[in-house]
Amino acid sequence: MSKKLLVLVLTAMLIPAGFLFSAGQQDGGEASNLMVIITPDKDNTFFTAEADAAKAKAESLGYTTLLAVHGDDPKKEGDIIDTAIARKAVAIIIDVANADASPNNLKRATDAGIPVFCMDREINATGIAKAQLISNNFQGAKLGGEYFVQVMGEKGNYVELVGKESDTNAGVRSKGFHNIIDQYPDMKMVARQTANWSQTEGYSVIESVLQANPEVNGIICGNDTMALGAQAAIDAAGRSDIIVIGFDGNDNVLDSIMEGKIEGTVMQPNAKNAEMAVELADTYIKTGSTGLDEEKILNDCFLITKENASQWRGFRKK
Template sequence: MKRKVISVLVCAAMLMTLLIGCNRGSEKTDDSSSTDEGTSKGDLKVAMCMSHQTNDFQITVTSAAIEKGKELGIEVVVFDGNNDSATQISQIESAVDQGYDGIIFEPINVDAVQNIVTYATDEGIPVVNVVGAMSDWEEYVAAYVGGDNVTAGEMEMEKVAELLDGKGNIAILNGPMGSDPQIQRHEGYDNILKDYPDITVVNEDDAEWATDKALNIVENWLQSGKEINAIICQNDGMAVGAAKAVQDAGKKDIIVTGIDATSDGIDAIESGSMTGTVSQDAAGQGSLSVETMAKVINGEKLEKTDLRTENIWIDESNVSEY
């Protein structure tokens, strides 16, 4: 009798085990289906690792990227590198480890990002370079989207040379040394200056794109008593600071120019404190970078991997259009 009871219990246990195994199998199938839905286009998540978010140009780039992402069903998450290359590398690494579907980045240092970008692509995550090009970007990323910084620098310096009738003393405010825009915009300056031997660079400093730093630097230049006929700035943020220092010193005859055509730069041109700026279409760079990333993720063939926005000179003659 005991043997019969034990036999019944064993059979019952085996039946229960079989039923549990079947249930687990059906749960696994449900999870797999849910995972497939999670990779749909509407759930794409892209990291946008920017050098900083301290001026109007950068904010315009990221705002346009976020809006274009909403239009395309892509969540764009912005990471602020605070102009620190180590911070940016760590942020890109985190985006890879967290499984982002793509990474858009603006390099703080053009040479320092090669290893981390290689790591991202080796992990199967597409990478698009925006605003400033990393060194040898063609070898590392799916595409570069940005303005042509060399021609922007050439356009700005050529306009200043024309306004000075080919002679005079100038001062230059650079962005962070070693960044792609700083290097290439200065290359543009040098390309033009070699044709104007009577234009002399009497002051040059790094204001790191910041308005307040530019203001302090130019105040010191003007207090030195050295004659300055024009101040050429590598972005509008610094140009606005330089223009404020010039106005405060009562030297309204000094030419002040910038690059980026930000809202504060446009306002300064309208008010007469800034002479002119070069537009590189900040919003266009942000939205185009997301459009390009969407194409890369979807496996579409790009018509060209080097996507540039147009440079336009803006001064009092056409500022009302912007």
């Protein structure tokens, strides 16, 4: 076996099975132009759009790409980062697995001389990532909370579905919702449960809640996937009087809004965050600096209702 072939075989063995789901064309195995893009899930439309936007931007700037998923598992995330280090990547663009555990993984990359750029989820540490491109979740949640109160007529019994407790965004969105809703004494929260960003869990939680609390007439959700699960549970219960609000702006929820099944959602600038992360990585690779004074950059969210849902697709305006 030639030395070159041996190197390629050993490098392939470093990629954990099931983590790699797409890659740009590699230039003879050269690692000096490789940008590694890591997201939580290849099936969730939010993360697919994020990965696609980052990949397209990186390749438009002349980089080859390797895309991988960590499944919200910090250990798998660490294995992928080790692969990026072994491949001598020029940058890592990542939507992290865990706000508290991921910094240790990211630090291994930075210690190896690979700059890291976070998108979507932030980490509970500074000085490790060169930049963190984050949706303004608090601002967005306030928009969602204001619209929820409005369509509920400032009164009613509601449920809150919360995302993963390990994800900083889940807590920030919940605080944003309550910053508005709690100002209205006739808005009564009868249940607040996590559904872990999952459509299946959103369905099962709301199915149980409606059985115990048939008086519920509103559900506000920390993401659109849970909102879709909630809406399915409402349909299964034969209810048509329950208002549902989501958060993310995925295409399936936009369709539901236009069909009149879901009342509204908050659109995250998902593609913008991904593209900016890659652009800043490119700037850093070429100049040694992002050119920014702050590590965290917040991009504002948008309220989506039936009036403007048709104007958006793939987390961007048509």
